Amino acid sequence: MHLVVCLKQILDPELPPGEFRVDAQKKEAVRGSASLVISVFDENALETALQLRDAAGQGKITALCVGPESAVDALRRALSLRVDEAIRIREEEFPALDGFGTARLLAAAVRKLEPADLVFCGREAGDWHGAMVGGLLAGELQRPFVSLVAGAQRAGEKYALRRQTDEGWETVECAAPAVVSVTNDDANQPRIPKVKDNMMAFRRQIPAWGAAELGVAAASLAGPNAALEFASLYVPKSERQCQVLGGENAEEKAAQMAKKLAEIQVL
Amino acid sequence: MKNVVALLIAAPGSLRRTEAEVLSAARRLADGLGGRVTAVILGAADESWTADAAAYGAERVARVEHAALGSYQAELAVEAARQACLALQAEVCFVPSSTYGLELAPVLAQKLGAAVVADVTAAAGDAATGAVKITKPVYGGKANSELIARQAPLVLAMRSRAVAPVEKKAGAAAEVMKLDVQLDAALAKSTIVERKTEAAGGARLEDARIIVSGGRGLGGREGFALLEELAGLLGGSVGASRAACDQGWVPASWQIGQTGKKVAPELYLAVGISGASQHLVGIGGAKHIVAVNKDEKAPIFQAAEAGVVEDFKTFIPALIQAVKKHKAAEGK
Numbered sequence: 001m002h003l004v005v006c007l008k009q010i011l012d013p014e015l016p017p018g019e020f021r022v023d024a025q026k027k028e029a030v031r032g033s034a035s036l037v038i039s040v041f042d043e044n045a046l047e048t049a050l051q052l053r054d055a056a057g058q059g060k061i062t063a064l065c066v067g068p069e070s071a072v073d074a075l076r077r078a079l080s081l082r083v084d085e086a087i088r089i090r091e092e093e094f095p096a097l098d099g100f101g102t103a104r105l106l107a108a109a110v111r112k113l114e115p116a117d118l119v120f121c122g123r124e125a126g127d128w129h130g131a132m133v134g135g136l137l138a139g140e141l142q143r144p145f146v147s148l149v150a151g152a153q154r155a156g157e158k159y160a161l162r163r164q165t166d167e168g169w170e171t172v173e174c175a176a177p178a179v180v181s182v183t184n185d186d187a188n189q190p191r192i193p194k195v196k197d198n199m200m201a202f203r204r205q206i207p208a209w210g211a212a213e214l215g216v217a218a219a220s221l222a223g224p225n226a227a228l229e230f231a232s233l234y235v236p237k238s239e240r241q242c243q244v245l246g247g248e249n250a251e252e253k254a255a256q257m258a259k260k261l262a263e264i265q266v267l
Numbered sequence: 268m269k270n271v272v273a274l275l276i277a278a279p280g281s282l283r284r285t286e287a288e289v290l291s292a293a294r295r296l297a298d299g300l301g302g303r304v305t306a307v308i309l310g311a312a313d314e315s316w317t318a319d320a321a322a323y324g325a326e327r328v329a330r331v332e333h334a335a336l337g338s339y340q341a342e343l344a345v346e347a348a349r350q351a352c353l354a355l356q357a358e359v360c361f362v363p364s365s366t367y368g369l370e371l372a373p374v375l376a377q378k379l380g381a382a383v384v385a386d387v388t389a390a391a392g393d394a395a396t397g398a399v400k401i402t403k404p405v406y407g408g409k410a411n412s413e414l415i416a417r418q419a420p421l422v423l424a425m426r427s428r429a430v431a432p433v434e435k436k437a438g439a440a441a442e443v444m445k446l447d448v449q450l451d452a453a454l455a456k457s458t459i460v461e462r463k464t465e466a467a468g469g470a471r472l473e474d475a476r477i478i479v480s481g482g483r484g485l486g487g488r489e490g491f492a493l494l495e496e497l498a499g500l501l502g503g504s505v506g507a508s509r510a511a512c513d514q515g516w517v518p519a520s521w522q523i524g525q526t527g528k529k530v531a532p533e534l535y536l537a538v539g540i541s542g543a544s545q546h547l548v549g550i551g552g553a554k555h556i557v558a559v560n561k562d563e564k565a566p567i568f569q570a571a572e573a574g575v576v577e578d579f580k581t582f583i584p585a586l587i588q589a590v591k592k593h594k595a596a597e598g599k
Contacts, residue, residue: 131385135373144456147370174457224382229415243573254585266534
């Protein structure tokens with residue numbers, strides 16, 4: 001069993017809004033003092049793959065990351081959680097990547113890594129929230145795509161994928177090879193690496209694949225989204241005025257609140 | 268671009284808010300473009316969906332009913348949607364950002380050679396140029412991005428609970444058609460073997476009229492018992508911020524925000540929630556936001572229309588009493 005997990009390194013989304021700035025010219029966030037982290041749903045995807053391998057008692061996991069040189073930190077984190085291999089795809093060789101381009105690069109990497117039974121992606125990245133790469137990757141590889149998975153198990157020759165729906169839960173059975181997108185759940189909260197695994201990860205060499213290794217030309221990556229004009233990026237202003245419900249004590253404030261609730265007709 | 272499709276995936280019962288939002292987004296865009304809306308109903312939905320789609324402004328309702336579309340299956344749904352979009356010459360196709368919508372959208376877009384954007388909060392049309400301006404929050408809601416599409420086709424997954432439904436016009440007429448598709452059952456590569464409806468306390472958060480929600484400030488599971496009592500009195504449901512879920516105080520299914528549920532209640536009462544932007548993303552559809560926090564500088568007060576600066580431990584019991592008193596006075 002070979003599992004591939006796709007990770008993205010992003011600006012720490014926990015950065016307080018007060019410190020968050022955008023560069024309106026470049027149309028991207030200013031890094032400032034923010035650290036770089038693995039996008040949250042990708043951590044859930046990694047955990048889901050690790051649990052599947054734990055339960056199966058065997059199997060190999062490869063982590064892939066399309067990113068700049070700094071992305072080796074995300075891959076080291078994955079290695080410290082005991083994935084077997086970690087490979088960086090050299091984003092610097094492929095300017096202006098969008099979801100289609102990222103999916104094509106990942107597809108080329110997965111083909112090099114075949115056989116790959118299940119490919120895991122986070123449901124969306126925590127920076128641009130595209131939510132498209134998993135499905136586009138499945139399309140590129142001509143594999144089935146299952147969205148919003150929170151747990152995966154072997155079910156004979158197939159996999160049983162437990163996923164969130166609008167109403168609750170469902171289990172999807174699917175034969176490998178397939179691509180899944182992973183959402184967050186109590187069941188797939190990321191584990192913490194052990195100190196000795198951290199040290200091991202630090203010593204590992206992380207290969208970087210570019211156009212030559214992948215056999216992909218940068219010019220071939222433009223998809224239909226290239227026709228969209230990215231017109232602007234801005235921080236919206238909050239214009240709301242908060243009415244402070246005052247009083248000498250909790251009882252008085254509670255009476256004010258009850259009055260307010262009656263005013264807006266919920267009481 | 269003038270030909271706008273609202274893709275609705277059949278579900279048991281009557282048309283839900285999710286479908287109403289997709290139809291409303293399509294209607295608003297078509298109004299801007301001077302175009303028209305075709306509602307495509309994929310699978311065997313209740314008969315009433317046709318009239319409801321018309322009531323939400325669809326000029327045409329195309330029902331795609333094929334034996335293989337009995338209950339949702341990914342590959343068959345994508346193929347049926349692809350054929351429907353081609354037959355109707357869809358230029359813009361709206362889908363919901365539901366589990367099935369997010370599964371279908373990228374694969375459908377790829378097959379149609381369409382540009383695709385998910386988590387869209389607004390799509391505005393310009394009749395003069397035919398262009399579509401797409402608004403999509405990014406960076407966990409800290410920023411907005413605007414994209415302009417000048418070419419068809421386009422697949423847009425609307426963020427749930429971000430679009431206020433258009434006014435429903437009961438009795439509105441629409442052209443109704445059956446749309447035939449060719450489907451081979453062998454296309455199906457996965458099977459849904461089990462479906463479970465969540466047993467939630469109160470209404471589904473997405474449909475709740477009143478939500479009392481707690482965050483890190485509650486300090487533990489016990490605080491949520493107070494919120495449940497208050498929600499019970501108000502006829503509402505209880506939600507939580509990511510911080511409270513991550514602590515294990517309440518189940519992840521209660522989580523509201525970018526990484527949780529998107530809600531649109533009449534009242535959102537945030538208790539001990541600081542108001543991180545990733546949380547605010549989930550409550551953009553709320554009509555009234557009211558906050559309780561002992562820190563007067565908490566960012567939640569910038570999103571709230573009214574607030575109380577007080578420790579929830581003393582305030583919520585007092586509010587429970589005040590609500591009971593109000594109800595008694597009203598004779599409820």
